[in-house]
Amino acid sequence: MNAVQETPVAGGKPPNPNAVVAVLAFAGITVALMQTLIIPLLPSLPGLLGASPSNTSWAVTATLLAASVATPVMGRLGDMYGKRKMLLVSLGLLTVGSVVVAMSESLTPMIVGRALQGLAAGVIPLGISIMRDELPKDRLPGAMALMSASLGVGGALGLPAAAFMADKVDWHLLFWAAAGIGVVCVALVSFLVPESKVRSGGRFDLVGALGLSAGLVALLLGVSKGADWGWTDPLAIGMFAAAVVILLAWGRFELKTREPLVDLRTTARRQVLLTDLAGVVFGFATLAISLLLPQLLQLPEATGYGMGQSMVVVGLVMAPSGVAMMIAAPFSARITKAKGPKTTLMIGSVVVAAAYALGMFFMAEIWQLVLVAALIGVGIGLAYGAMPTLIMDATPPSETASANSLNTLMRSIGTSFASAVSGVILANMTTDFHGVAVPSEGSFQLIFGIAAAAAVGAMVVAAFLPRRMRAPEPEPLVPVGAAA
CATH class of the missing domain: 4.10.860 (DNA Excision Repair, Uvrb; Chain A)
Structure with a gap:
C-alpha cells in the first residue's frame, strides 16, 4: 500500500465543524431525495413518455445500476485524489442529470438523466470520510450517525413533497427544483467544506x-x-x-x-466483513416498509384492509420515519460512545425487528402504520449510525472512503434483493377484487415477518463483532508530490 499523502491546507483558518456537518448532511439528504422523486410519477410515466410500463421501469433501474457502479469507484477516487473533489463531481453529475430529466419528453433522455442522478450515490460515504479527516474526534460519532441516516431522511421527507408537487404542478418542475438544490449543494460544499489532507495516492x-x-x-x-x-x-x-x-x-x-480498487484483505478483516454482511441483511429489512406502506394505503377500502388514500397521504405517513431517523442519530452516537458501535447496531436491529413484528398485526388504521414506520425509522437511525464507526475502527485512513462505499453498496444490494422477494410474494399471494388480482392481506403480513426475521439476522451477525477494536496504526504522512 502507498503511504498516506498529506496536502497543504490553503489558508490558516480551520473549518467550522458545525458548517461541515450541516452541509454534508444536506448533500446526503439531497442525494437520497433523488431516489424517491420519481415514485409519485411511476403510474403516470407510460402516458407521459409514450412508453410501456416495463420500459418506463428503467427510470428506476438505471438509477440503481449507476449507483452500484459509482459508489465503490467514487470512494476509491476520493481516497486517491481528494474526497471533496469527488464529492463536487458527484453533486455536479446529480445536477446535470436533473436538468436532463427536466428537459425530457421521451423515455431515452429520462433514463440518461436518471442514470446521471444515480452516479451521485457516492456522496454519503465520501461525506462520512471527510468527517473522519476533518472533525474533532469527540464530534465524529454524532456527525457520522447523522450523515449515515441522511439516506433514509431524504427518502422519507422527499416523498410527500414530491407527491404534492406531482399532484399540483407540471412534473418537469420536480426535476428543475432538484437541479436547483444540486446547485446549492455544489456552492455550499465549495465554500464551506475543506479538502481532506489524507490521500492514498497511487494508480487507479x-x-x-x-x-x-x-x-x-x-x-x-x-x-x-x-x-x-x-x-x-x-x-x-x-x-x-x-x-x-x-x-x-x-x-x-x-x-x-x-x-x-477494493483491498479485499482489509475487507476480510472480521470487523469489516461482519459489518458488510450485517449491511446486506439489514438493508434487506429496511426496504419492506417503503414497499408495503404505499400499497396498503392506496388499495381500495372495499378490500377490507386497504385504505384508499392518495400518494400525498402516503408521503405524509412515511415522513415520520425520516424524522425519527434524524432524532435517533444523536442517540446512536451516545450509545456508541458509552457501549460501542456493536451494541448500537444490535439495539437498532432489535427495534426494527420488533416494529415489523408489530406491523404484522398493526395495519388496520393510518395511525398504526405511522407508529410502525416511526419505530422502524428509529431502528434504522441507530443501526446506520453505528456502521461507519465499525468500518472506520478497522480501516486505515487512506481507505476510509472506499471501505465506507463498499458498506453502502452492501446495503443497496440487500434492498435490491428485498424488492425482488417482496415483488414475488405480492404477485403470487393475491385475492380477487372485482375481477382484478390484488395483493392479499396475508402477503403483507408475510413480508413484514420476513423483514423482522432479516433484522434479527442482522442482530445475530452483529453479535459476532468484536466488542472493541483498536484502530489501525496510522500510515506515514508524506507531502503530495514527494517521491513515494
Whole structure:
C-alpha cells in the first residue's frame, strides 16, 4: 500500500465543524431525495413518455445500476485524489442529470438523466470520510450517525413533497427544483467544506473498476428485472451466472494487483466483513416498509384492509420515519460512545425487528402504520449510525472512503434483493377484487415477518463483532508530490 499523502491546507483558518456537518448532511439528504422523486410519477410515466410500463421501469433501474457502479469507484477516487473533489463531481453529475430529466419528453433522455442522478450515490460515504479527516474526534460519532441516516431522511421527507408537487404542478418542475438544490449543494460544499489532507495516492485500478461494475450490473439486472423476464428465463439465469463468474474473476484479480480498487484483505478483516454482511441483511429489512406502506394505503377500502388514500397521504405517513431517523442519530452516537458501535447496531436491529413484528398485526388504521414506520425509522437511525464507526475502527485512513462505499453498496444490494422477494410474494399471494388480482392481506403480513426475521439476522451477525477494536496504526504522512 502507498503511504498516506498529506496536502497543504490553503489558508490558516480551520473549518467550522458545525458548517461541515450541516452541509454534508444536506448533500446526503439531497442525494437520497433523488431516489424517491420519481415514485409519485411511476403510474403516470407510460402516458407521459409514450412508453410501456416495463420500459418506463428503467427510470428506476438505471438509477440503481449507476449507483452500484459509482459508489465503490467514487470512494476509491476520493481516497486517491481528494474526497471533496469527488464529492463536487458527484453533486455536479446529480445536477446535470436533473436538468436532463427536466428537459425530457421521451423515455431515452429520462433514463440518461436518471442514470446521471444515480452516479451521485457516492456522496454519503465520501461525506462520512471527510468527517473522519476533518472533525474533532469527540464530534465524529454524532456527525457520522447523522450523515449515515441522511439516506433514509431524504427518502422519507422527499416523498410527500414530491407527491404534492406531482399532484399540483407540471412534473418537469420536480426535476428543475432538484437541479436547483444540486446547485446549492455544489456552492455550499465549495465554500464551506475543506479538502481532506489524507490521500492514498497511487494508480487507479481501471480493470478492477470495470470488472466490479460488470459483475454488479449483471447481478442487479437479474435481481431487479427477474420478475419481468421470469426467474427461469435464460436471460435471468444468464445474468446471475455471469455475475458469479465475473465477480469471482474480479476477486482473484484484486488479490493479485498491487493497488486494487477494493483491498479485499482489509475487507476480510472480521470487523469489516461482519459489518458488510450485517449491511446486506439489514438493508434487506429496511426496504419492506417503503414497499408495503404505499400499497396498503392506496388499495381500495372495499378490500377490507386497504385504505384508499392518495400518494400525498402516503408521503405524509412515511415522513415520520425520516424524522425519527434524524432524532435517533444523536442517540446512536451516545450509545456508541458509552457501549460501542456493536451494541448500537444490535439495539437498532432489535427495534426494527420488533416494529415489523408489530406491523404484522398493526395495519388496520393510518395511525398504526405511522407508529410502525416511526419505530422502524428509529431502528434504522441507530443501526446506520453505528456502521461507519465499525468500518472506520478497522480501516486505515487512506481507505476510509472506499471501505465506507463498499458498506453502502452492501446495503443497496440487500434492498435490491428485498424488492425482488417482496415483488414475488405480492404477485403470487393475491385475492380477487372485482375481477382484478390484488395483493392479499396475508402477503403483507408475510413480508413484514420476513423483514423482522432479516433484522434479527442482522442482530445475530452483529453479535459476532468484536466488542472493541483498536484502530489501525496510522500510515506515514508524506507531502503530495514527494517521491513515494
